[in-house]
Amino acid sequence: MPEATAAAPRRGISLDVYAVTLALILTLLVRLNLIPPIQW
């Protein structure tokens, strides 16, 4: 019988991965000048 582990059951892709993906997409858009300069 497989050993029980303390890892939580898989619940899909983590929030971190979505956040990193969005940030990288935005970075790419900025790098390729596909979005206007962002003002603050």
Added chain:
Amino acid sequence: MATTIPTTRPLSLTGPIGLGRRVAELIPGLLLLAAVGYAGKFIERSIATYTKAHHITFPNIEYVLWAIVIGLVIANTVGVPRIFQAGVATYEFWLKAGIVLLGARFLLGDVLHLGGISLFLVAIALTLSLTFMHLIGRAFKLKPKLTSLLAIGSAICGVSAIIAAKPAIDANDEDASYAIAAILALGAISLFTFPLIGHSLHLSDKAYGLWAGLAVDNTAEATAAGALYSDAAGKVAVLAKTTRNALIGFVVLAYAIYWASRGEAQAVGNKAAFLWKKFPKFVLGFLLISLLATLAVFTKPQLTSLANLSRWAFLLTFAGVGLRTSLRDLGKQGWRPFAVGAIGEVFIALVTLGLVYGADRFLHL
């Protein structure tokens, strides 16, 4: 009726229809986050314009504080209606995206220098605070697993650490919600006290940022506490807090092994897989963007755009911090977990302040 906003909500996307429906559910809350955050920015700008036009000397109150206060007022008076809750719960997503984008404002050398100092200080503070939390938990007769959760939450990184540790040490829901409520309450208090203490001690931006990043529990509150002091302090606070977050897996693993050895939690199988699972992946995104910035991949205007995108993401986060803090819920948890958390927090704040003073003097921040 308004209820407490969940601190995290896993994204489960089941096909295009599920995705479309999920995104539609988020829109009202996202608009509320944007409205509250922008209101904070508007108030800061309006006060600055008015006082300048009328030659009035008035301290600049950052948009961060306004956004948090507006959120707190809404959450604790009319409450956050259910329709807004899913969108408001995304504040943590914006925090992580904002941290990754913030990487553009750091050269990798600075990350390694400040991150290295942070790591050294975190290791000392971590050892002292975990030991201290267990001693006072025992003195206040708290349940051992609740004490473990409070210790992990206050020593490492607040709510995320508690959520990561809960299944690993087989803690029950009640203990986890007590620990989360105590950590959130203390985080809210630190938002108002840390900048005051920092100013009264005349801490430099770097020293204050490092202190906030090492001592304030939750990443959102640490970011806000840093930004309340100054933009530069906010930057350093995020870096120090990110270093602290990176250690989450090791601490949770140590606790999982400890409780498993006592037969009160399941054994840990593959330790490397366990560490990777608990490792906050946004840290890697932050390092990647910082590396690209160091390699001069971006022009100066592009770097400015990335930094501003990060600020907009943080604006949504700060609005969420206020909106998810329910003062009513904090009163329900009983005084003992709060007292243990509070005493622990004061201890950690003092220890880290001492460490930062030492680092400022001997390691030249």
